[in-house]
Every structure is written in structure tokens, then in C-alpha cells.
Amino acid sequence: MSVSVSDELQLFAQEIQSFLSPNTLRDLARDVGFVQRTSKYQAKDLIALCVWVSQNVAMTSLTQLSSCLEASTEVLISPESLNQRFNKAAVQFLQHLLAKLLNQKLTSPMPISYPYTSVFKRIRILDSTAFQLPDIFSSIYPGAGGCSHTAGVKIQLEYDLLSGQFLHIHTGGIASISEKNHAKSLQDFIRFLG
Template identity: 50%
Template structure:
């Protein structure tokens, strides 16, 4: 089947609809004051900024300021010079739009997918950490160097940590595509508090980070990297003639593939105590689930 790519206008349409549903002009103005975008009465309001970025323009990042001024004049009867509009695209505007998106996402999640209390009550926070990378024109390579392995020399990475219980963003970072997820995950581990639950993608898989999360009295959930060895304590340890246990026989490696072969699609098995890595330093729990045919597509 041929893949159909959506236009920017088609991608923005659902966001525009939700903004109209959840935010009135007074609410937008209040949020703009809270974020510092609006500090005094001005002809260029929060509603004008949202309209310009979401409703009126398909690709605001490459549209000349003169054309944007014309769109404001034609749609909202708002006359602004190019320099006036340029000054309004500042840090406060970015903070306002980021907060607006965060608030909208929170409203949607809380209204459609709230967690049962018995699932989230043991945790102080449920932290979800992930990232996305996309290519940029090569002219951006000096500032946003790509991660390599593609025809484009430039790339941007957005990393986001989201708190599921409150619907708030704990951290949002934008940087070059080559930036390491592993190092960033370690930085975020330093902010983990007792009873936090950290859910991370494979890019942030780190036995050291998991151990530190555990030492902080918190919890983690992650997929297992395929190249990480899994061990269990050996019930038949080997001994020397003097009775001392041979160190190399304390653990035995678990054959994950053999376990998978015994499972039916959709079936799972829990190993309550396993040890990860060649040094067997991380004791954890492992859940093995065999995908169904539909899930593998």
C-alpha cells in the first residue's frame, strides 16, 4: 500500500480543533500573562499569536514576516510593522506556546485515559522519557549536526519527559540529532525522587541508571536490549575439593529464546529474580511476552 504523507495543514487541523474546544480568548490571555508573553495591554494578543501559528499559516517557519503581517491585517484587521512582529517572536512567545501545548495535552490525557487509582496510587510520579529525531536541510548542519547514517548532515532531536499523573512536562530539550540519549537519561536520573516510576524507551537503557533509580527508592520499567545477557542463581553450583564454591558457577545464563519458543502468541511469563549484564550486578524482575501475529505487523 502506498504511504500517503499528510500536509502540514492536515497535521495542524486536529490541534486547531482541540484549541477551539478547550480555550476561549480570555483563557488564552490569562495563560499568556502567566507565562510572561503578555505583560500589558497590547494590540498583538495571545489570540493573534495562536491564530497566526496554528490557523492562518501552513508553514510559519519559512513564511516571510511581510506576508505574516499581511495575514494578520487581512484576518484580524491588525496592522503591524515587520519589526514589531519580529520582536513579538521572542522567548516569552515560545514559552507561551509550549505551555499551551502542554496544557492541551494534559486536558486530552486526563479526559480520555485516566489511570485507575489502584494503579497509580503507589507512585509519587509516573515519568515517561522519550525522544524523536527528524532531518533538517544541510544548511543547518553547523548548529544541528545529524546523527549520521543518513543522507542528511543535519538533524534535530527533541527529548521530552512527561509526568503522567499530573499531565505536566518535567523537561523538554531541543538539540542536535547527534546528542546521546544515554547521557541525557543519566542526567534525568539525578532528578528521580523516592516512589517515582520511570518508564523509558530502549534508547535510555542503562544498567547503571536503573541501579541508581532503585537506590533512590524509585522504580523503573524498560524493554530489554537484545545484547544484554540474563542470568539466574545456579541451584547446582560447582565446588572445589576444599568445599569452596566456584565463583563462575554462582549464576547460569537464561536462554530467553528457548523460553519464547515454549510460549504461545499472547502468552507471558514472569521471572521474579534475574541478574543482568556480565557482572550480574543488577538484580531485577523480567516479564517475557510473546507477540501475537497482529502485533508483529
């Protein structure tokens, strides 16, 4: 049985609501500078727009996004005002939101075999994924070179299996992130760079 996109989004909505109250969202948005004063356009509206309302925010016109937002949340905002709110603080807010959800979801106790906990202080898992972007994004997300596209984004995550904590979450250009830059302490480590 296949799960539809709307069903997946509904499950994601339930996760956000069960872990993060509207007050928590507001506080997180203030902490990263996305919300600086009381406004009709709030952090929850950005989430609604980017997660539930539009299947493809990057390819939908601002006019259509404004209309969708008004239809679904009753928040009326001009396309230009909406454009101004798609900024670095909005990206940071969404990154922090994802990190917070992942931390809360995965910090539940996970049974780890006792012999490992007595030998190792940490079991660090570092992984990343990368994909190409249109060349217009090369100044923000530089690619690694050697391919037909000059732009690419990499998402990297480092997780400590024993503590259940995320140690590092980063997004950036492919050329700007390296797995070799992490775990530089005197810890023993096994690394797969394939």
C-alpha cells in the same frame, strides 16, 4: 477517508477553544512575558498566525505573514513589528500552551489495573523525537555530531501514567538533552534508549 490539513487545523482550533478561554490565553501569555501591556497584537494572534493562517511560518516572508494576519484577524502590524514579536517569549508561550493543552486533554481518569497501583507509586514514560535543521541554527540547536548537519532539535516528554501528569517537556539542541538525566531518584525503572 483522508483528513485535510484545514480539517486538522479546525479540530485543533476547537480543542484550544474548548480548553482555553481568551482570558486564559492572555494570562498564560503574561505569565511567560509574551504580553506585557495591552496591544492590538495579542496572544491569540500569534496562535492564529502560527497554527491556522500560515502552513509554513518559517519559510514565509514577514510581509506575507503580516498580510495574512491582517486578512484573517484584521490586525494590522508591520513586518518589522511582527519580526520583533517572534522572540524567546513567543516560543515559551507556545511551549506552555502545548503543555497546558496536553495536560488538560490527558488528565482525564484512565483506568489502570489495580495490581500496578498497589505496587508502583509512579509509572514514568519518557520519550523523545529528534530531527535535523539547517546548519544556520547550530548555535541555538546544536546537533549530536557525526552526520552531515550540525544542527538538530530534540523534543522530549516525560509522563506519569498513574497520575496523568506531565513531569517534563523540553525542546532544545540534540546535544543538550539526554534521557539519562531524568529519573535519577531511587525509583525502580525500566528504560528503553533505542
